[in-house]
Amino acid sequence: MNYAENILETIGNTPLVKLNTLTKELPCLVLSKYETFNPGNSVKDRMALQMIEDAEADGRLQPGGTIIEGTSGNTGMGLALAGIVKGYKCIFVMADKQSKEKIDILRAVGAEVVVCPTNVEPNDPRSYYSVSKRLGEETPNSxxxxxxxxPSNCKAHFLSTGPEIWEQTEGKVTHFVVGVGTGGTISGVGSYLKMRAKQEGKTVKVWGIDTYGSVFKKYHETGIFDENEIYPYITEGIGEDILPKNVNFSVIDGFTKVTDKDAAIYTQRLAKEEGMFLGNSAGAAVKGLLQLKEHFSKDDVVVVLFHDHGSRYVGKMFNNDWMRDRGFLDEEITIASDLIKNHDNKHLVTAQTEELVAHAIERMKTHKISQMPIKDANGIVGSLDESDLLYHFMSDKNIANKTIKEIMGKPYPIVKKQTKLEEVSKLISKANTAVLVDLENGNHHIITKYDIISAI
Ligand SMILES: Cc1ncc(COP(=O)(O)O)c(C=O)c1O
Structure with a gap:
């Protein structure tokens, strides 16, 4: 009989799969190291097991201990699987920008998950780096x-992923392209491939995929850690606002940065055009590969590594409402009805002329809106927006207890569903912050400055 003793024995030996459609414009053979075949559906199973085994070997991890880690999900899954088989408890700390699916999946495999805010400095006590460190210090036998x-992160790839790629390509690999987060994959695979190639008088170029909002590319090119480059981004799994020790910049020949939009679009395209249902960093990797086109020639064998599975992103890159909200869908926006497409199923928030201003403020806060049409029994008769409120508040601090009709402005202009985008934009000005669309069923919807900016 041929079986594995436990799930951990199935880690590694993933297939190499040719890309056929998306990379047609490239002159070379492009092969993907398809890491979702690992039991936790990501490449991270490899390094999770290695880190645990090395910690067991030198006594950092004791029987019945608790494993604590800051993880965006995939490392957590690998650690959790190993924890189950080997009898450890897991506590994971995640940033709140990560998909809900990732959090739910970790809880499904028995881990405790602590969620932290994304938009704080790494050394802020609330950051996920700081919280994981603190939990590590406070939890007994952890x-x-x-x-x-x-270092076991990089070592796992030096010992398994790198040799597999070398064997599977029969030593013909000429380029390795991969997204960089902790740096374990690129550094471990990169140094193994470069070492083997050197032994045989060949070369392998190693390219990292970075994202806008991350420090890697500039640091690699200039040696400058530029804090101005750090800002929140949407792409998951790659890019950092720190320099992890696992990024060995000396084995990396160059980085290319991929936008959030391109990474998301190519994540969808991989599924639809190659039948490869993969995570967001795979989309970034393919787009990055295409950006590097001029570095490849006919006889090259380019290996790109795909880290994780698409199921973790069904609420995000595979959800067109999510994509549309971020302007990631290349839909044509030419008329008024296009501008309200992503909110036309929502109820139009209004207030009545006789209501108190306090009610309108409450409603604006609840719905997170800056303006609204005002109605009386005959229909829409006015408008109220943030700047009106501020203006009236300057001269009358008791404004909240007045009726809306005392301070409301003129009603917003009404356009037809077919009115051209340019005409709608012309109607919006400092004095007039919104336009209403006649839905031809007795109802209206609102187009705000924000909708026009999103369309841009
Ligand atoms: C989905 C995904 N892509 C890419 C990476 C980056 O891999 P590495 O940390 O080995 O650089 C990670 C790691 O967190 C990941 O989870």
């Missing part, structure tokens, strides 16, 4: 994994 600086 081991803080620290995948960013833990």
């Amino acid at each position: 081991w803080y994994v620290n995948q960013y600086d833990n």
